[in-house]
Amino acid sequence: MLNQNQHHQTTIIYILLLQLSWDAVLSQLHYIIPEESKHGTFVGRIAQDLGLDIGEINSRMLHIVSRDEKEYFQVNLQNGILFVKETIDREVLCPDTPFCIIPLQVIVDKPVQMYRVDVEIEDINDNSPVFPSSLTNITISELRPAGSRFSLLGAADPDLGTNSIINYELSASDYFALDFQKYMNEIRSLELVLKKALDREKQSVHNLTLTAYDGGKPRLSGISYIVITVEDVNDNAPVFDQPFYQCSVTENAMKGTLVFKLNSTDLDLGRNGEISYKFSNMEMEKVSRVFSLDKHTGEIRIKGEIDFEKIKLYEIRIDAIDNGDHPMVGHCKVLVTVVDVNDNPPEMTVTSLSVPVPENSPKGTTVAIISVHDRDSGANGKVSCYISDNSLPFNINPAFMGDFSLTLNGPLDREILDQYNVVITAKDEGFPSLSVSKNLHIDISDVNDNAPQFLQSIDTIFIKENNPPGSHIYTASVFDQNIGQNSFITYSIIDSSVEGIPISSYMSINPENGKVFALVSFDHEQVTFFQCYIKAIDVGLPPLSSNLTLNIFINDINDNAPxxxxxxxxxxxxxxxxxxxxxxxxxxxxxxxxxxxxxxxxxxxxxxxxxxxxxxxxxxxxxxxxx
Incomplete structure (x- = not known):
């Protein structure tokens, strides 16, 4: 659990990214936490560091997307703090990677914003060096001259850097010394050196203790016992023409494919000069699962699956053993580089989809964010994204670290087309190229952009005088291209007067169905003609309306004698x-x-x-x- 001082020591790196034309702003944070941090461990004030208002991260549905199946982190939506959800073992999560990074995507909606956050898992010294065997038996001829070297099994420590093995010590001996070679601060070879000639008659067995130390604090160690038996036997070991070989093999190579042919010689004659080959005992099990070695010819062939995406380089240690009564061993290393082939199609994931899209959305509006990843490397892993139908009003734009945004590239009109099927294709640059497609169903939502329309703006009706009060005289009708509440219509009569009397004294209208009723019995001898103005208004935001002018003539009947x-x-x-x-x-x-x-x-x-x-x-x- 990090204390408060360690909180302040957490490294936060801000990288300002290019502001794109769409409304998703991308930036990056980098946090460092030690492995084995427990649940609830503070990682960083992610909302504050990203410049987000803590009061709105809940309403904007802040969430984290990780490519890993496990969700190692979680955000407290009350205070915007990123904390550890699952205990992380760096050696399990990143067994073959010196830098262990967990990439996260932080996405908020309304508007859509995406941030890239990297959490680096810092190694701690939680593993002691361990030798493959606690006891090593070595047989050395008394004829071996001073300066002879004997490879030893090194210890393994899955920790990194100074937490890994930095030193070996050998118990005091008059005959043996320890020599090891470092390359880029990593111990690559471990050898027992004969300081002076052995005399079996004086001492036939030498017992040594080999100790491996790491550089952690506190320092951890592991030991292995070495038992050396001195015999007076075969005095020439096989010798390879060079101690180090390099070769390459393409991934997915067929079983039986020849990788390399070894060559060694032995100055001895007869059985003492007959050589057989085998993988060194120091070899990891994964090598023997992938490669076979012909003990007579020295041919290394493919035995199992070669996958560049799993392992890119194999370091194989080979022993050449003569057939003498007391076999002697020569050593070499073979570095096998795996050459990538385009055997993985791109992987596409829609991490954010904002639908339905309002029909009045401006050009550049972000509709979706698509993450694309290809496990291949080089050109085989370089991916481009495009839309299959160029007539659609959408664009695919590259974003950040393999992400693409689907943005609006033209006007939308729900009344013409209310949905789109967008086929997005991700294609790599390998040969032959591989691709994957995903179909996005995008609905267009209605906005109130069409006013109600009467069939005609002016209409005329005739009413016989002496009509019964309350009689239905006309029905107003409109059509609205919008849907939902945008198409709900309310009818009303606009205030006016007939010879000084309000129109409401003469007419009424049903606001729901537009039926117009006469409130009085008309007298042609008093009123022969007047106009009524009818308004139809929808309930959209903002509401839209249109008017109808209704010309009303009162027809005369013979109700007066001369x-x-x-x-x-x-x-x-x-x-x-x-x-x-x-x-x-x-x-x-x-x-x-x-x-x-x-x-x-x-x-x-x-x-x-x-x-x-x-x-x-x-x-x-x-x-x-x-x-």
Whole structure:
């Protein structure tokens, strides 16, 4: 568990990355924690270090994506602290890698932002050096001259750097010394050196203790006992033409493929000069699983699976043993470099997908973040991403460390197309090239960008006067290309007046279905024509509306009888006796409040037979003498 001082010593590296045109900003943090840190160990104030508001990391759904199957880390969404979730053993997690990095992707939504965070697992000295065997038996001829060297099995320590093996010590001996060679601070060979000639008759057995020390604090050690038996036998060991060989083999090479042919000689004759080959006892088991060695010819061939993505280099130690009564051994090393072939297609993962996409999203909006990884190396592992259909309004842009962003490259219109199927293909540059595709289903969400539309902006209706109050006289109807609440319509009558009287006194409308009702019984003799303005508005944000002008004509019916003007019940007219036929006696006039045909009149005498002395004009109402 890190204390407070160690918290302050945690290394944090900020790398400012290129601001892209899309709304996901990428940056990087680098934390270092020691291995074996327990659950809850503080790693870093990730929200603060990334410049995120702690109050919104929960609402923005901050989450961590790791390529590893195990989730070693977790973020406390209350305080933005990254802590250890699973205990990490560096030797298990990174057995063949000097630097152990766990890459994390920190993603927040609304808007989408992605950050790259590396957590370096620092080695601690939690492993003691261990020899392959606690006891080593060596047989040495007394004829071996001073300066002869004998390879020893080195100890193994899975720790790194100074925590690994830095020194060997041999117990005091008059005959033997210890020599080891370092390369880049790593002990690569361990040999027992004969300081002076042995004399079996004086001492036939030498017991030595070999101790391996690491450089950790506290220093840890391991021991192995060496028992040397002195015999007077074969005095020439096989010798390779060179102590070190290099060769290469392509991964996925067929079983039986020849990797290398060894060559050694022995100055002895007969059986003492006959040589057989075998893997050194210092070889790890993984070598013997992959390679076979013909003990007679020295041919190294493929026996198992060669996979560049698992192991890139094999260091094989070979012993050449003569067939003397007391066999002598020569040693060499063979470095086998594995050459990568393009045998792994890219791996594609959608780490963030923001759907549905609003139809009014601006160009450059990030729709998805895609992580692409290829386990091959070089050109075989270099991957590009593209969209199969170039007509789609989307672009693929490279982001950071194998990530790509799918961004909007053109306008969207849900009323034309409400969904897209985007096929994203990741292709490496190997030969032949390998690819993988993923289909993204992207829905387009509606925004209120279409106002309700009447079939026509002006309409005309005719109503017969004396209609019953409350009668249905018209139905307003609109269509809206939007969907959902953006297409929910409410109807209303815009305030106006008819001859000083509010329109609401005459008309009403059902806000849900647009049915218009007459609140009063109309009288053509009072109102012949007026206009009603109807408004249709949706409930989108912001709401959109349109208007309809309704011309309303009140049709006349014959509901008024003609009346004489001025009104009289009896009219007395005096005519001189000298009046002649055809002379105008008088003229009567009547009016009718109706209009049109209902107001046309003709005049007639009531209850007067044709014998009377007067005649009346049906059209003008003039009364004249008939005789």
């Amino acid at each position: 009346t004489f003007s001025p009104f009289y019940s009896t009219l007395t007219i005096k005519t001189p006796k000298s009046a002649q036929p055809g002379q105008l006696v008088t003229k009567v006039s009547a009016t009718d409040l109706d209009s049109g045909y209902n107001a046309l009149m003709s005049y007639h005498f009531k209850d007067l037979t044709g014998k009377g002395p007067f005649v009346i004009s049906q059209q003008t109402g003039e009364i004249r003498l008939k005789r």
